[in-house]
Amino acid sequence: MTAELFPETRQSHRIAPGAVLLGGWAQSEARALKAGVDAVIASAPWRHMRTPGGRSMSMANSNCGPLGWVSDTDGYRYLCADPESGRAWPTMPAAFWRLAVAAAEEAGYPGFAPDACLLNRYAPGARLSLHCDQDEHNAAAPIVSVSLGLPAIFVFGGARRKDPCQRIALEHGDVVVWGGPTRFNYHGVLPVPDGHHPLVGRYRINLTFRKVY
Numbered sequence: 331m332t333a334e335l336f337p338e339t340r341q342s343h344r345i346a347p348g349a350v351l352l353g354g355w356a357q358s359e360a361r362a363l364k365a366g367v368d369a370v371i372a373s374a375p376w377r378h379m380r381t382p383g384g385r386s387m388s389m390a391n392s393n394c395g396p397l398g399w400v401s402d403t404d405g406y407r408y409l410c411a412d413p414e415s416g417r418a419w420p421t422m423p424a425a426f427w428r429l430a431v432a433a434a435e436e437a438g439y440p441g442f443a444p445d446a447c448l449l450n451r452y453a454p455g456a457r458l459s460l461h462c463d464q465d466e467h468n469a470a471a472p473i474v475s476v477s478l479g480l481p482a483i484f485v486f487g488g489a490r491r492k493d494p495c496q497r498i499a500l501e502h503g504d505v506v507v508w509g510g511p512t513r514f515n516y517h518g519v520l521p522v523p524d525g526h527h528p529l530v531g532r533y534r535i536n537l538t539f540r541k542v543y
């Protein structure tokens with residue numbers, strides 16, 4: 331019996347002060363979300379960005395909404411145009427916006443109005459090393475994270491890099507709302523195991539909704 335077959339068995343619980351896992355919360359919207367991903371990618375294709383140190387990231391990225399997160403050898407920042415095309419990032423699909431706002435409200439953050447959505451795509455073996463998200467100027471707003479496709483282990487640490495970490499399995503349809511005192515904690519994603527997902531194929535896709543300003 332997998333949680334995949336029985337979404338109601340996915341747990342919702344508080345991971346840390348201000349951080350809430352809404353298990354399986356996006357499952358019923360997964361098709362609409364995947365269609366939204368495909369529409370965004372048609373205008374702003376997946377690309378592998380470089381770290382400030384010059385290494386190519388193992389996950390592929392894109393963005394939608396007024397602002398998009400980019401990384402290159404000049405550092406990390408939010409831009410209102412896609413540097414690959416010079417055009418504005420694609421509009422946030424309505425299904426994305428509705429889900430992010432509803433999830434934030436469910437987790438205790440009413441009035442969430444994201445101005446950026448970062449799309450991360452992990453092929454098997456891709457990972458995200460331990461980091462903290464500090465490029466958003468609005469420290470009061472949470473980040474809403476939606477996982478689609480292959481499962482992964484999310485690593486959630488403390489305020490300092492050396493603090494102990496907890497490991498959290500994130501599956502297709504899971505939503506996590508990260509806010510409050512742990513908003514700037516260290517976190518990462520372990521290398522994604524190989525597999526196949528009926529809707530997403532051989533990938534894990536993560537959407538993060540952010541309020542930059």
Ligand code: MD3
Nearest residue numbers: 450463473475508512513514515517536
């Ligand atoms: C915990 N992405 O894009 S977002 C990222 O699965 C990122 O792709 C993860 O970390 C992924 O930066 C999941 C989860 C997340 C975002 C912000 C946090 C977790 C957080 C801030 C504080 C603590």
Ligand code: FE
Nearest residue numbers: 461462463517
């Ligand atoms: Fe992050």
